[in-house]
Amino acid sequence: MDVPKDASYHANNTISKAREQYEYRRTVPVRPAPAPAAPAAPADRPSNRPVFAHYVKENYKTLRSQLGGHGDTMKALSKQYRSNN
DSSP states (O other), rough: OOOOSHHHHHHHHHHHHHHHHHHHHHHHOOOOOOOOOOOOOOSSTTSOOOOHHHHHHHHHHHHHHHHHSSHHHHHHHHHHHHHOO
């Protein structure tokens, strides 16, 4: 078969390939999305948080109300943490 290799042939061929791909994609069933994962049970301490950060989160508010400033509170928290561990 002798096919002319001019621009119109290539354009028509490209269009027909695109049409074939479109028809194929239209007829192929789409997989349903996976069900969302159940939320993890709350842990005592999240595994991705360092132990000291968890200690600060639990104790910062009470110590801050007693001491007043952030710097003093963090110094006292680190001192308490070192003495407890």
